[in-house]
Amino acid sequence: MNKPIELKETYYRKDAKGALVAVDMICPADLLEDEMVHKIMSFAKDLSAQISHFKNDPFTDLSDVDHLDDETVRKILTLGTELSSKIAHFNCHTIGDLSDFDAMLAQKHSAWWRGKKGNCTYTSFDGLQRIKVQVQESFDFGPQLQIAKSLLDECLNEWSADARPEIRAIITRAFNTDKEGKVNRGEIFMLLRLDIDDPRWNEAMRAIREAIRVTTSKEYVRFYERDTLEHPWRPVIIDVAKT
Known part of the structure; x- marks a missing residue:
């Protein structure tokens, strides 16, 4: 204290x-x-x-x-x-x-x-105790994703075969479904980080953003302390399985 x-x-x-x-x-x-x-x-x-x-x-x-x-x-x-x-x-x-x-x-x-x-950190005035709140979301994609796929297909069809091969590869990986019929979320978000000067591309990115739907949200609270300001943080574990 x-x-x-x-x-x-x-x-x-x-x-x-x-x-x-x-x-x-x-x-x-x-x-x-x-x-x-x-x-x-x-x-x-x-x-x-x-x-x-x-x-x-x-x-x-x-x-x-x-x-x-x-x-x-x-x-x-x-x-x-x-x-x-x-x-x-x-x-x-x-x-x-x-x-x-x-x-x-x-x-x-x-x-x-x-x-x-909703993520937040609460710290004692002396900087030796800390409480972190982290919100973990699970999400899925709505029907707008298919609109985005159609627009991206139009872009690919009009681009020359040797143009932007790395982007073609990302799009292919993004929309290839797994055994459960789910798209590659990591590659989908990779598309959102690309800066492409094409109206249809921009419309496709807007459709992807609108397609993102948070299905569940869970809040985690974690606790940390340290002996001095020079020491690293160590967790105070409130979990039977991890002690």
Whole structure:
């Protein structure tokens, strides 16, 4: 915890550069973020320690599961279920606290502050603890993709056979479907990065952008800390499978 330092009846805190800053000169939002990060990280570290203890306790060793008696299995299952419940409870409260903080800032500044796709990083005032929110999206393509394919075919038909062979190869790979009938997403996005001076090409790119549809969106929260500003970040893991 970045506790205030009292010097000549004035309280200071260390910032992310190691400098002392008078507490009454720190932005209230920064103080609130610092308090929130420290509170969440305290719970995260405690929960991570419980998970590590569960994984490393000889009692919960499942390497020889075939020879465990019924009572032992039931006890391990009970402990695992309780731990899983704690993780779910922690995740729910963490996302709630972060959302409340976001809403407070949004109301204050009349604008949403999270980055592209909802990704955001929250850092303690001293720069030693960090919470990262990352949103992972799954997507598919709508019928506009076929319109784009037709327009690109028109471009290829009018270009000479030896013109832009690398672009022809990308288009071919992009629309070649796999066993599940899906196009090559990586190559599709490669097309969007190309700068081609052709009205039909530009219309095809617009159709591709309109075809992109987000099907699912999942939010991940990750926790990091370091001992000093010179040390690398190390993760605080809240995952039974990864400890």
